[in-house]
Every structure is written in structure tokens, then in C-alpha cells.
Amino acid sequence: MGCGRVGAGLAERMAREGHDVTILDLESSAFNRLEGDFPGQALRGDGTDEAVLRRAGTDGADMFFALTEGDNRNALAAQLASETFGVRRVVAKINDPVRAEAYTALGLATICRTRLLIDALARYGGMEPDPGADGVQPATAHHVHAEERRQAAIATGREGR
Amino acid sequence: MYIIVVGGGRVGFYLSKELLEAGHEIVVLEKNERRARQIADELGSIVLPRDGCEGKHLAEAGANRASIVAAVTGDDEDNMVICQMAKHHFQVPRTIARVNNPRNESLFRHLGVDEVISPTKMALGAIEQDIPVHEVLHLAQLGAGEMELLEAQIGPDSPAIGRQPADINLPEGCRLFVVLRGDEVMPLRPETVFRQGDKVLAVSRADCELDLRRQLIGDSPAAEASAAT
Numbered sequence: 001m002g003c004g005r006v007g008a009g010l011a012e013r014m015a016r017e018g019h020d021v022t023i024l025d026l027e028s029s030a031f032n033r034l035e036g037d038f039p040g041q042a043l044r045g046d047g048t049d050e051a052v053l054r055r056a057g058t059d060g061a062d063m064f065f066a067l068t069e070g071d072n073r074n075a076l077a078a079q080l081a082s083e084t085f086g087v088r089r090v091v092a093k094i095n096d097p098v099r100a101e102a103y104t105a106l107g108l109a110t111i112c113r114t115r116l117l118i119d120a121l122a123r124y125g126g127m128e129p130d131p132g133a134d135g136v137q138p139a140t141a142h143h144v145h146a147e148e149r150r151q152a153a154i155a156t157g158r159e160g161r
Numbered sequence: 162m163y164i165i166v167v168g169g170g171r172v173g174f175y176l177s178k179e180l181l182e183a184g185h186e187i188v189v190l191e192k193n194e195r196r197a198r199q200i201a202d203e204l205g206s207i208v209l210p211r212d213g214c215e216g217k218h219l220a221e222a223g224a225n226r227a228s229i230v231a232a233v234t235g236d237d238e239d240n241m242v243i244c245q246m247a248k249h250h251f252q253v254p255r256t257i258a259r260v261n262n263p264r265n266e267s268l269f270r271h272l273g274v275d276e277v278i279s280p281t282k283m284a285l286g287a288i289e290q291d292i293p294v295h296e297v298l299h300l301a302q303l304g305a306g307e308m309e310l311l312e313a314q315i316g317p318d319s320p321a322i323g324r325q326p327a328d329i330n331l332p333e334g335c336r337l338f339v340v341l342r343g344d345e346v347m348p349l350r351p352e353t354v355f356r357q358g359d360k361v362l363a364v365s366r367a368d369c370e371l372d373l374r375r376q377l378i379g380d381s382p383a384a385e386a387s388a389a390t
Contacts, residue, residue, distance in 0.1 A: 048237065048262075050264045050265070051264065071242070072214055072236070072241070072242040073238045075241070075242055075245075076237065076238035076241050076265075077238075079241075096215065098215070098216035102246055102249065102250050106245060143272055
């Protein structure tokens with residue numbers, strides 16, 4: 001989802017490796033980034049819309065990447081893919097480091113360009129690597145567990161004030 | 162109560178106004194600075210010109226002591242993120258989201274949003290009451306929205322005509338209870354025989370609606386098409 005430089009590049013590479021790839025974007029002009037002989041499928045539509053995701057074949061997909069420029073759109077689409085369609089491997093690009101970390105604790109694997117770039121540049125400058133910035137961050141918990149924490153917080157007396 | 166409203170559009174504005182008049186402590190987060198100033202001119206200095214999707218702005222607004230966060234922007238994805246951050250990051254006891262695409266409703270509930278408000282669905286419900294295009298009318302949502310009060314009108318092609326409740330094969334999650342016949346209100350009894358023109362009231366889980374439609378209205382193409390939407 002999202003046919004920017006990253007989405008187009010990833011789709012190209014995976015399709016050329018023989019995977020069955022569908023790429024989604026709101027603008028059909030975005031598909032100009034794909035090579036003329038792109039072996040996958042390009043579909044115009046809003047990836048935060050369940051009906052569009054279904055049309056794109058999300059039901060039964062092995063992987064889903066949400067790579068638009070909108071952190072929140074990516075978080076919504078990725079959660080639709082994992083919770084509604086049961087896709088096992090889902091990654092959301094979330095560039096705001098605070099939100100990225102919050103979503104790994106809610107059950108999404110995330111990739112945060114901001115942290116990735118800062119880390120790469122800092123390492124070039126001779127700094128120690130940031131272990132939390134290395135590639136895709138796997139989910140550390142799930143929103144169901146977060147719900148338990150919340151119930152505990154309510155029990156300590158913030159409800160109904 | 163301390164309530165944070167995110168999104169200062171029309172919904173956010175009037176919501177905040179009503180809540181203020183009811184004596185609550187309100188902060189509105191509105192990322193558009195011009196709009197934020199307009200609201201401040203009307204309602205006083207209760208507005209932060211900030212994007213409520215950002216964790217640090219929610220913190221600044223005091224999310225960790227809020228009793229309610231209401232996310233009422235025009236974008237579903239923003240409302241979802243705001244509620245999830247509020248609930249799971251700041252442990253806000255009650256989160257409310259406006260949802261524009263009715264299909265997002267169940268996902269939002271699944272993700273832990275406490276109250277989902279769908280203007281689209283409300284308007285649709287109101288229209289269906291006036292123009293019975295669907296033959297199954299959604300009269301009300303019950304509980305957390307999983308159950309619905311429905312009205313099915315028995316048309317000339319209904320397979321239920323001449324049959325009794327025991328002959329109608331419905332799943333567990335769907336119960337018929339009242340028949341409206343002309344001006345009469347009749348509780349459903351084992352000996353009731355359905356007639357054309359009857360209106361049957363049912364309480365049903367959303368996923369049983371198709372069965373209800375099949376049993377009381379039939380498999381007409383129109384019914385199938387509207388069930389698929």
C-alpha cells in the first residue's frame with residue numbers, strides 16, 4: 001500500500017523474485033514509478049477502506065506493507081490487514097518515533113524512517129548504534145494485553161472522576 | 162469531568178460548547194491554527210493549536226488525567242490513532258471516536274475504542290426509516306452495537322407467508338418477538354401464522370441479518386444486493 005519510491009521499489013523487487021504482488025495507491029499517476037514491464041498488479045484505491053483491501057486480495061495474503069506518507073493511514077490499514085484479514089506478516093511505516101513505539105506495543109511490526117536515518121547518520125559520525133533503530137521492529141505486545149493494563153489503571157481509581 | 166476533544170470542526174466545536182455549558186473542564190486540540198483561533202474567540206482559551214495525533218501533544222493537553230478523550234476529526238485513521246494512543250499510552254478510561262466509513266466501526270470496537278459514533282450510519286438509518294428500500298429496517302443499535310433491533314416486512318414473495326414461527330429456521334443470534342399487523346401489535350406466539358404485509362420485529366446480531374432476510378423476505382436479487390453493501 002503506497003506506490004512511492006519505497007513502495008514501488010519493494011513491489012518491483014518482490015515481484016521479480018517471483019512473488020504475487022499487488023500494489024495500491026490513491027493516485028494512478030503514482031504507478032508511473034513502476035517499470036513498464038512490472039510483473040505484478042497495480043490497483044487504484046484507498047488502502048484504509050476494507051472493501052478496497054478485499055479487492056486487492058488482502059484476504060489470503062502472506063504479507064502486507066503499509067508504506068504511504070501518512071503514519072495514521074498506515075496504522076489503520078495495517079491493523080485492518082492483521083485484525084480483520086488475519087495477515088500474519090504486517091509492517092506499518094510510522095515515521096513519528098513515539099507513535100512507532102506505541103504501535104509495536106499494540107501488536108504491529110513497524111519501521112520508522114526517522115530513527116533509521118538518524119541511526120545511520122549517527123553511526124557514520126562514529127556514534128554507537130541505536131539498537132531500537134535497526135530495520136523492522138517486531139511487535140512487543142498486543143492491544144489485548146494493553147487492554148489488561150488499562151483495566152488495572154481503572155482499578156486504581158481514574159474511572160468516573 | 163476532564164474531557165479532551167480532538168478536532169475542532171463543526172462536530173468538535175458544538176460538542177465542546179455543549180460540554181462547557183454542562184460544566185465540564187474541556188480542552189480542544191485543533192491543528193489548524195486559524196480554526197483554533199476562531200474557536201478560542203467563541204469559547205475562550207480552551208484550545209491548543211496542536212495535532213492530537215502526536216503523543217507529546219496529548220501529554221501536553223493532560224491526557225493522563227483525562228476521563229474521556231473524544232476524537233471527532235473528519236479522518237477515520239486520525240480518530241483511530243488518537244483513541245489508541247489515549248487509551249493504551251495514557252490509560253484514558255473512556256475513548257470516543259467518530260467514524261465516517263461505517264465499515265470501520267467493528268474494527269474500532271475490536272481495537273478497544275469504547276464508543277463509536279457513525280454519522281453516516283445514523284443518516285442512513287434515518288433515511289431507511291422513511292424509504293423502506295431494504296425491506297429490513299435498522300431501528301436501533303443495542304448494547305455496544307453488536308445487536309440490532311430490526312424490522313422485516315413480509316412482502317408478496319416472502320417464503321414465510323402461511324408459516325408459523327417453528328417453521329422459520331433462524332440462527333441462535335436472532336430472535337423474533339412482535340408482529341405488527343395493520344394497527345395491531347401482537348406478541349409472537351407459536352400459533353402465529355405470518356401474512357403478507359406483516360412487520361416482524363427482531364433482535365439480531367449483525368451477522369445473522371442475512372439469515373433473517375432469507376427467511377422472512379426471500380432471496381430476491383434486490384435483497385441480496387442490499388445485504389452485500
